[in-house]
Amino acid sequence: MMSEYLVNIEHERLSFFTPAGEVKALNDVSFHIKQGEVLGIVGESGSGKSVTAYSLMGLTAYPGKLLGGTLDFNGHRINDMTEKEFRKMRGNEVSIIFQDPMTSLNPVYTIGNQIREVIKLHTDKSRKEVQERAVELLELVGINEPKKRLKQYPHELSGGMRQRVMIAIALACEPKLLIADEPTTALDVTIQAQILELMMSLKEKLGMAIMMITHDLGVVASMCDHIAVMYAGNIVEYGTTDDIFYNPKHEYTKGLIRSIPRMDSKEHERLVPIEGTPVDMLNPPKGCPFASRCDACMQICLREKAPVTHFGDVHYTSCWMNQKAELEGGSAK
Template sequence: MSAILEVNNLKTTFHTGNGAVQAVRGVSFHLNEGEILGIVGESGSGKSVMSMSLIRLVAPTAKIEAGSILYKGKDISTYSARQLRSIRGKEIAMIFQDPMSSLNPVMTVGAQVAEMLSEHSRLSAKERKAQVIALFNRVRIPEAEKRYRQYPHELSGGMRQRVMMALALAMQPGILIADEPTTALDVTIQDQILKVMRQLQSELGTSILFITHDLAVVADLCSRVLVMYGGQIMEDASIDDIFARPLHPYTLGLMASIPSLEQEKATRLVPIPGSPPDMLNPPAGCPFAPRCPEAREICLENPAPLVDAGKGHHSRCWLLTEGARELDHPFRTVTDAMYRNRERTEDTL
């Protein structure tokens, strides 16, 4: 299997009035041809910013520094704005989180999809319309002819997200980036959208980067997963491997907070205490250390190494290194950890 996308040491920093927010801090990964790769993390982990940085869709205040972003072997991080435009939509397309606001309210949905075709192909207006209607049928939009002439406000959330999918797939791109495409939809609609997505993936062979905070969706859809936290990749593994032997304490925490249908009524979900780090002053060591029940002194002071656990499974954790487990805990309880964390932020203020 060859990689269609290879990202090395991607960093994205937002320069704000309060200082530099380091949203993405050195992310490296690859996406294989025809693969669905899940990226999981809570809000603020940098997963959306990371994915938008790939085709430079982040706000102008953001600065993207990357070792390289290789798409089919070509480094698109060095492309000019003009060159990059021929990649956007045609080679790498995106679906966004909120289908309510992602479509232009004053343009018919048909015209919005047709615009993609007129930008990247030489079809006549008639051919474009026929193709858009074919796309609508493909993403299972009923009454495609009628929908073509309708405006976004006349469509339900699920229908709009299908329009977004038709839009993203119009040019049969090599990569589809789906940024939490089902988060804003209710569960039944979510299921339908995922079904359509899986079907299209097997028909067209598009590689998909699927961003979500929902491990259950990842388990259902993806073949491999990256766990992101504090702008870094904490763990990456195949889907079978990550559920069989999760190595990173953060991944364990995420799994413990998933409700299960079989669980007893009395069993309480276990949340991860604390909140994500402040990326204005990212912690010196492992970003998860202040919330980590297993943390050692070394975790707070030094960035954790990415440890190869075999079978393509990597985890960024000190505990997986020789002799780390024998080190002292820096604090006895999680409450202590949070208290200490607060002291640290107060020091920096």
């Protein structure tokens, strides 16, 4: 029976076994994505965003190891797949746009070479059809003079154009899921807006789902249907975009939102940073991973992880502040 979800990850646990010890990169991560949906995964560096995406494509690097949970994508059980099956799936059913196009594109091959390689690998098109498809893809992502660009090398293009080439390669076989790993980090705000607009228009044309990985809440505000907020390998809050921005429940989510500049503020307000440093993943705390940086931290936060509290069909969080009324003898709601 086909699942209603294109992506369904349940209780994923993944660690990296280094000489210094076990780095618990993902701790009980669960989420799902329907066909055509956009999920934003937000969090600071080291929170586990990229590791989650790479595990879905079978790209977990040594010494990483999946320890538990189930990962289902488009009818595949990721846990049971071989490298040969992954190679067939990557680029065809799921594609990824990496953070830095200059390091993702091969400097010694032309743009055309790199686009044609993906098309030839996953289709049985003739040489002429492959060339036509390469030109069509560059036109699709808004690159002018596509025939000329196909003969150029990555260093001859601007940062924005290289990112568009990366999107063209990712869309070569019209995947069902596009993973965008901080695709606008190295771009200025004008090009950033163009790239995000392009991705959304292509989503509508091709009907694909998008997993947007970013540390920038501003990027996901206009794009995403749902947002998962990650901290220290845990999803600390999950909900619709409106839930996260207008009714945040976890102290970390509130901290992220407070640190964003606001256009509607009447006075000059200082941005409020989240004090402290990220968790040492070699020695994670017993309780809430955010406790040491949280202004509302209670004794129980240091001792135990908070249970999940639901605020509707999709909105939930793991924060003791939402259990406070019950702990003090009031009602749970």
